[in-house]
Amino acid sequence: MPPNVVDTQNAEELTEYLEQLDLKKLVRENKIYAVYPEVYYPPLKPYDHKDPGLLADPKKASIYDAAEKIFNLTPHIGTEVHGIQLSNLAEQQKNDLALLVAERGVVFFRDQDIRPKKSLELGRYYGPLHIHNVGGHPPNVPEILTLQIEHTDPKVRERLSYRSPGDGWHSDISYELQPGGLAFLKIDTLPGEAGGDTLWGSAYEAYDRLSPAWKKFAEGLKAVHSGDVHRETARLTGHPLRREAPDNVHPVVRVHPVTGWKALYVNRGFTRRIVDFTRRESDAVLNFLFDHIETGADFQVRFKWTEDTVAVWDNRVTYHNPVYDYFGSGLRHGYRVSPSAERPYFDPNGKSRREALAEKEAAEAKTKS
Ligand SMILES: [Fe+2]
Numbered sequence: 001m002p003p004n005v006v007d008t009q010n011a012e013e014l015t016e017y018l019e020q021l022d023l024k025k026l027v028r029e030n031k032i033y034a035v036y037p038e039v040y041y042p043p044l045k046p047y048d049h050k051d052p053g054l055l056a057d058p059k060k061a062s063i064y065d066a067a068e069k070i071f072n073l074t075p076h077i078g079t080e081v082h083g084i085q086l087s088n089l090a091e092q093q094k095n096d097l098a099l100l101v102a103e104r105g106v107v108f109f110r111d112q113d114i115r116p117k118k119s120l121e122l123g124r125y126y127g128p129l130h131i132h133n134v135g136g137h138p139p140n141v142p143e144i145l146t147l148q149i150e151h152t153d154p155k156v157r158e159r160l161s162y163r164s165p166g167d168g169w170h171s172d173i174s175y176e177l178q179p180g181g182l183a184f185l186k187i188d189t190l191p192g193e194a195g196g197d198t199l200w201g202s203a204y205e206a207y208d209r210l211s212p213a214w215k216k217f218a219e220g221l222k223a224v225h226s227g228d229v230h231r232e233t234a235r236l237t238g239h240p241l242r243r244e245a246p247d248n249v250h251p252v253v254r255v256h257p258v259t260g261w262k263a264l265y266v267n268r269g270f271t272r273r274i275v276d277f278t279r280r281e282s283d284a285v286l287n288f289l290f291d292h293i294e295t296g297a298d299f300q301v302r303f304k305w306t307e308d309t310v311a312v313w314d315n316r317v318t319y320h321n322p323v324y325d326y327f328g329s330g331l332r333h334g335y336r337v338s339p340s341a342e343r344p345y346f347d348p349n350g351k352s353r354r355e356a357l358a359e360k361e362a363a364e365a366k367t368k369s
Contacts, residue, residue: 170269
């Protein structure tokens, strides 16, 4: 264990440790600090999720008024915010952030001073923090997932050797009964001036780009999402599976509880089959949907990180794909905090995002005239 890391159960020491914890410093000094303890957690218990986005101001004025600059990176997904520190959000800003992210899919905040203690506090505002089933974390802080690929490790190399670039598309831990809602990822160390970008895709627009017949068809389907890949990661790396990585059934089209918009909720990373279909039927449907999502450049954003940027995305309505083009060129490090959200559901009264935005525009035009 690195010399500046405390491994303790003492509450006072832990608080002090968390106050001081600076992962950017730690990774620079020690290169590798993540631990994979042999502890086992019971299965997650269902909980009643109340989304803070429901308390948001529809105009999100607390964010727009406070920001120096806000601009969209593409029409359908991705917004960049300058001049707001996530370490210092007022309650209304937290609620407005939930709505902004629910609408835009992913929102980027440059030059952030936030460190683990405040990241955990912020994350907990949106839901119970998910402890990753197999990923590494800083000592004593299992709610933080360390994101650092040790590509020089032969076991990691073996795991990645079976991978094609498109295989990385996923929504976080979609196999859980109540998968991730918002995710906060701070990248604080980059391998060089280029490399290690991340792509996000809009699940709203993926749904909207289906034909009316396909939309209707997809709305009637359910799919199995599986933790098999994390079970396999544990086997290949020799790290303990600290909690069962289950299989769960979710609707193929889900509705976001705050926006009420429909999103296409399958991903190559974790979705394995369509319920009640034969294997060939299921493969044909899922392969079509995966290709639709992964080749959908019209509704993706590719983000070039700068150090200390935080991305906040909503896993319910987006997919993402890390770009592994930097191996051999240096260290890339970040950490993620992942509040859980509601069990995915379909609501026939949900609307497509395009429909909803068109209605909103028409209503505004009517008010003006
Ligand atoms: Fe992810």
